[in-house]
Amino acid sequence: MSSRPLASVLFVCVHNAGRSQMAAGFLHHLAGDRIEVRSAGSLPGDQVNPAAVDAMNEVGIDISRAVPKILTAEAVQASDYVITMGCGDACPYFPGKTYLDWQLADPAGQGLDAVRPIRDEIRALIEGLIAEIDVKNHKKQSNQKKLES
Numbered sequence: 001m002s003s004r005p006l007a008s009v010l011f012v013c014v015h016n017a018g019r020s021q022m023a024a025g026f027l028h029h030l031a032g033d034r035i036e037v038r039s040a041g042s043l044p045g046d047q048v049n050p051a052a053v054d055a056m057n058e059v060g061i062d063i064s065r066a067v068p069k070i071l072t073a074e075a076v077q078a079s080d081y082v083i084t085m086g087c088g089d090a091c092p093y094f095p096g097k098t099y100l101d102w103q104l105a106d107p108a109g110q111g112l113d114a115v116r117p118i119r120d121e122i123r124a125l126i127e128g129l130i131a132e133i134d135v136k137n138h139k140k141q142s143n144q145k146k147l148e149s
Contacts, residue, residue: 007133009080012042017041024063025063049108081097081099104122
């Protein structure tokens with residue numbers, strides 16, 4: 001089996017401190033090395049939201065070492081999927097990428113009780129994303145086999 005990831009995904013939110021970090025944590029945890037994971041923010045914060053860290057720890061995922069990063073055109077260009085979470089027009093557009101906008105509440109300044117439902121919604125979206133990537137990869141492999149025969 002090839003060690004090349006099936007796809008690369010970039011999660012983008014304003015501060016890269018809550019939603020995008022939780023999404024990256026879930027995708028890395030659930031897909032492992034099968035999918036390359038990036039996250040960034042249009043105005044990155046100083047640290048990952050402590051309530052997001054606590055919420056993810058509750059489900060066995062440690063994002064405490066994550067560091068908010070600035071969104072770059074290179075990160076977008078290197079990704080197959082660009083998933084925005086409230087960053088609006090700050091995200092550069094490159095043809096051929098799959099762009100998704102996930103409407104999620106902002107956990108900034110919220111306590112753990114408010115962050116848990118956001119975390120759970122992100123997990124469901126990530127599970128759907130993994131399924132979509134798997135289906136696209138399966139179709140791509142099937143089409144390639146047809147061309148080879």
